[in-house]
Amino acid sequence: MNPNSPILGIDLGTTNSLVGVVDSGFPILLADENGSRSTPSAVCIAQDGSISVGAVALRQRALHPTRTITSVKRLIGRRPGEAGWTPPYSLSELKTSPVEVSAEILKHLKAVAEHALEQSVSQAVITVPAYFNDAQRNATKRAGELAGLEVLRILSEPTAAALAYGLDKLSEHQKIAVYDLGGGTFDISVLEMHDGTFQVLSTAGDTQLGGDDIDRLLAEFIAQKLNLPPHDIRVLEASEAVKKRLSTDDTASFNGLDITRADLEKIARPWIERTRIHCLRALSDAGVKAEQLDEVILVGGSTRMPLVRDYVREIFGREPNTSQNPDEAIALGATIQAGILGGSLRQVLLLDVTPLSLGIETFGGLMNIIIPRNTTIPAKAGEMFTNAVANQDSMLIRILQGERELAKDNWELGRIEVPFPSGPKGSARVGVQFSIDADGILHVLARDTATHQDTTLQISGTAVDVEDERVEQMISESVDFAFEDMNERIWTEAKLKAEELLPAVDAALDQLADAISAEEKSAVVSQAATVRVLLAATDHDAKALKAATQLLDEATQSLAVMLIDRAMEESLVRRGLV
Incomplete structure (x- = not known):
């Protein structure tokens, strides 16, 4: 920032x-x-x-x-x-x-x-x-x-x-109702102050109910009295001004017609009454009785109407807080x-969005993001991972928070170890799921898909409860080191690809030594040597390594095809089909 x-x-x-x-x-x-x-x-x-x-x-x-x-x-x-x-x-x-x-x-x-x-x-x-x-x-x-x-x-x-x-200054476990009657919509929400956070317990409302509807009804009343077109824009605009005047005065005039507050309330009453059922539903959904509320606050211009305030007072059994505009x-x-x-x-x-990204460390020390920052919560996301080396019998999952490309530059929130039967590289399948509930608690579930064994971890608060200064520092560092971090990530990914390919190339050359020409073998060996030189270099030229690895991969395509053909032929021989 x-x-x-x-x-x-x-x-x-x-x-x-x-x-x-x-x-x-x-x-x-x-x-x-x-x-x-x-x-x-x-x-x-x-x-x-x-x-x-x-x-x-x-x-x-x-x-x-x-x-x-x-x-x-x-x-x-x-x-x-x-x-x-x-x-x-x-x-x-x-x-x-x-x-x-x-x-x-x-x-x-x-x-x-x-x-x-x-x-x-x-x-x-x-x-x-x-x-x-x-x-x-x-x-x-x-x-x-x-x-x-x-x-x-x-x-x-x-x-x-x-x-x-200023309700954030209330003591813990205070419950608040927000009655919001605006121009176009009505919303009622019940909130609780809990562990230093606001949590929305319930919300209800009507997206087709607001002050504009009362303006329209009042305009029809005025138009009928003055024998004017019912949808005349000038009458509609005048009705809004009349409604506002009647919030403080008993009478307002338009084109010689006197309109009283009683006239307005007779027109508006059926519409205001429609808010009652939503208020009762919000209280019921929140499991809160009206008398348990510590505050009822009014939001939206239409709540200036004395009739609205009377209804709120009646529904909630208390005087609404009108200290703010x-x-x-x-x-x-x-x-x-x-x-x-x-x-x-x-x-x-x-508790509206996650302040920083959440993820895990993957092979090579990289940060793999599962829930990006600014994700609205509650939220849930997951990915599938596999063992990076042969004969691995468990996977250590480090849960990280931050915006940097490398795991070491982010914050560790916790770690869990998932056991699984050892086997070849890529044989294990571990699903990792992150979920943040409405209380801001991060739940991490790791499942071995072969045994269906679950390992879980609960992290309270840390997933969202982060000092703003620390968030700003992390985001600032992610910007400051963006180029270095991205270069390091590209290098690491290229390095992993090269280190995976080289042993496979060596094994293929051993198996096919009698099946390829000396010229073809020399070309592959030469390209592999180039990759090894770039891997050992201290300047970490990711672009060059990536290009060299790609050339090696292309140079060994024919070897891959030959290995597949040989494996198929051996399989047919074993089955007595050849």
Whole structure:
């Protein structure tokens, strides 16, 4: 990481998006040139292909409704038709995709930050709903990369909200509910502070329920009263302003029509009531009773409505925590996490992704990665390995963590030894599986596929609980030594290939001494000698060794064919078929 470049915290929202940064030890949200910290998550693609983002794009919606893209978060990482929502635009006709649209929003936020900070930025933490699957998380990460950002972490929104409310400072085993009613979606998550980590116990919600739906219903109410077209964009925009006004006032007006808070609550009540079943389901899934919660926090602009707060109070039987701006809590939490990663704020462990790669040492002292860094957890992955030498009767598996190419430069987390019947090289088959559970515990299972005997190891905490300074040091070293490490890896791989081939060539020459010409034998011996000279050289010329080994392999192709033919002939003789 570049210590001179701040890391951005980004809330990529369905309706609005925000960006922040830690400055002088304080997380702040950045405003655009118009003084607005909130950017509408809208993109307009004009007929000539020009693109506008944010408030400028949203103003185009009345004139170009099929060219103005909103709520794209409902589509990202999903197949066509999978979102259960049909937008008023066609991305295929506009020749774009949810990832590309999201990238335009992120580019805009990046530009806002660079203008405010007066320097370039290239790294970010981006939030996603807790229910986002791998495809949606990866699509969000690709959007960030397309926008020119290195996405250091994909952070769950309820975890970000908990950070913003300072709930990481609670004592152990505290349970928290995050009630998030945004513009396009509703989410309810139950979290627990346990062993210094946030763990999401359960999550539920409705991807088709949000403040936008209430705006639409209020717009229909206003349009009917004033005898206006029900889908008039101006009425829709006015209804949003009226809804916001009624969060603090008892009455608001539009075109001479007075709308009361009672009118709004009558319209909104059936929709708000729909959140109840999700809250009860989340509590049930988490195995938590409402009275066992230590905090209930509100996130999302729609939670400003007094009706929503009344419902939350009733469902959870306690006063919700409203100490933070609900529109900005997730962005603030993302910014805090960005500050933690950048070293400008103290560490809080968040179980969202693996901070460093996990793998094992393979023959030749190389690091073989099984779970790459920034993999969302829980996660599971594995590979099959074999014995590298003949008569080997066990395999020592060293579990490693780090980003370097050579095993010796990474950290050893533990080791297990897997016994198996001795035999020729390559005869044993040992499957190694890594799995990290939601508690951040790494489980390593090694299985001899012949005997089905399992050997297991459990590593608590270390797999994800790594000081940010150590993570930064490891990543920094992996960059600093990238060329040396890669050259050493290429050399080691070329060396192993050569050392494997040379004995095979010698054995073939012995067996076929009477079957090949002196000229052919001389050519093979000469090429083998070249490989041996390069192997013994101190300058470790990997490229030359690799090329020489390839030439030796090609020179002995005819020997390999002859050996196969001879083996087949001997087999036929033994079976009495010749």
